[in-house]
Amino acid sequence: MTSLESGRTRPSPLIWVVGAVVAVALLVSVIDPLVRPLVHGHVDGRGLSPIWALPLVGMLGSIAVLPLAAPHFWHHHYGKVSAFWALALLIPFAATQGPGAVASEVVHAAALEYIPFIVLLFSLFTISGGLLVKGNIHGSPAVNAGLLAIGTLLASVIGTTGASMVLIRPLLRANDNRRHNVHVVVFFIFLVSNIGGSLTPLGDPPLFLGFLQGVSFFWTTTHLAAETGFMVVTLLVIFYLLDRWLYGREEHAPKPDPTPDSRVRLVGLQNLPLLAGVVAAILMSGVWKPGIELDLWGTHVGLQSLVRDAILIALALISLKITPTEVREANGFDWEPIKEVAKLFAGIFATLIPALLILKAGTEGAAAPLVALVSDESGSPRDEIYFWMTGLLSSVLDNAPTYLVFFNLAGGNAQELMGPLASTLAAVSSGAVFMGALTYIGNAPNFMVLAIARNRGVKMPSFFGYMAWSFGVLGPCFLLATWLFFL
Template identity: 45%
Template structure:
């Protein structure tokens, strides 16, 4: 991940200077100053858990929601009283309504319903057992998660495997690095191969990118997964040697064969995948003449129904064995409702000024998309740079590239690869880069694992991921 000031530099370049609104032709852009609620929310997520006076207060999701909604209200008041409209809406209440439509109805609701459904259904699958927590055993789990992430989504794979992985490592004391690598591999990078794997790729699919096009990312996916597994194996080998003898003995002697309960939930997971892939609002259901209703959240209703079936049909003992609760998904919902609303100002600036940022080459899009994905959430950031790349000439400065036809025009294949990789890979850079990151962190902490702070986690990502991203740039984007 590039330094934090790179994000600010991109926004400053896009938004202009000072507090005055910026006029660009017929459009008026918001001042960069009004990005402060978004920045304040990020700082609250990063700082409040570290302060002695606010640490326990911040643990409650209702307080997270209070902070998020308060800052969201400031952003909405700005849109209410500023002297110009939001996109096609008139100034005033019409702009507030359109902001809420974009942030809540178009983005937050599909986002949180998908995460909630995958979280709830995968929480009804209990993989029991306690194998010796050898480094190779942990590597196998991480590889399995990286493979599953593209099939059942990063959220589904993370929720399915994080609890059994923590159970296997329950006799060990040095486990934090295992959860961090789990976030890297399972909650993010593993979901690169299919649109269902990660929300940014799904948004690309909705914009006309072919469903199987993302399989073109297999080389970069394999490179990152294999190198990270190698780094993890060496790290965990050293950590295993630091375990107390009594803990190692307990780990070696406490062996419970693996068993799987709640298998029918896999069918419900398939149902969610099919709903997301096939029930596209306003489009015809494949193989029929039926058009999916556009304004009734039909796709989301199907997902909620499948989650409700899982809650109804899964034996209580299975969820109790998983220590299942809604705290983790509640934390994501509480924070991301504020993030989606407050980030409308910086997103509005980037959408209008993106083509003027001087981005033309794949490596530039990779780092720009990735840097902002680390802090703006990778799904909307993907959309901004997808549209930016589509507006550019297909000439990358070296030769003209035949573009991929999408619903919004043609886009350079090389730029689309860079945007896809940047948004998915670098969503692992922070806890807020991708929805499952926070859920994994919350589940690990609930299980007694001491997880790094917001900035502490970034030390891991800067030290481990950034050198690998530089290698990806050198190998695949020159």
């Protein structure tokens, strides 16, 4: 809760954001003459050893293991863990490759990838947190399937995180009188928290990173429509049949409903134009090319990107100002999730630097065996391998950096990937988004939905119990999708 909302003296995100903007402006204008001579050159990925990827493995392994193995430690120290792995890379990397060249790579990753990525998530998280679905309906199979379908469509508009946070509580209320409701949450994670975000860069973080690399805004809308449609329709049919069967078993032993049915309505409608503004700002940055750039110590940031990020921050702050306190309170809105994402992804983007440089070196670098694995004898990419390797790694690491790794492995040229290699880009994109649903840690909303469901009394499966669900249901669907679209 912010001080704007509660009247408390605790610093609000408004103060944080304004302070950050002022700090960056001072850094660029005042310290620039001192910093510029220290930031120069680039690191040559052709000479890098795979050992430089170990901090990235450690970073992602910590994200995968520590929240489950040591939740108390993780909750209090995840920022320190992220900083540890970042420094474990950057200090020896600068010592061996030169501090100027490494600083240049850090500025490049921060200015062109990390900051725009966090700004978009912050904007979508803040605005969607001002939308509240009030009331309750009875969770029949048809109603549940309808809610899943709506959430799936919504995920590509306000992101998988936004759609998950808006709809998970209404879905849980609708099914709190059901004796069998675990499957409802599991399919919600499949569809709303993952697969539904595959049609726009707003939907899932990997696709926004692709947009930042030059992939057109509506490219995924047109090129992943068939794959997404197949997965969504197939899963909704499977869900409806399963829910229909379980619902029939409960009809003779009804459970008291703790939240009786009441009129459903959407509160916080003033945030809808703000969401439209987010879409418009993203589109603007992809269409408007004024040719004006800010030279940030050798990294050139286009004016359109600066304007886009300023608009996104402004829209989020407007949402904070115009949304009543009680709406965010009823949504269980707080800043911890976005703070965690910001701190963890700072470490991820830092430790990812050498891995991306190695991949960009292609056959001339240490990734040559991996390049050979994803290519046939003629050197053409094997789309089915890209789909499964991107997907499986996304399910146990994190789908955003995994997408970047395979995007660069496929050449890293957005124009070529959208053209002659369109099927390869589709395989990488769908693998990163779809298979984030295979584990609780494959995508950020998965764990958030898990925590909310358990807090509401749903007996969610364990980490490996959930994988039994996901591989049992999604595995055959992914195999069929491979045969239909990537062979």
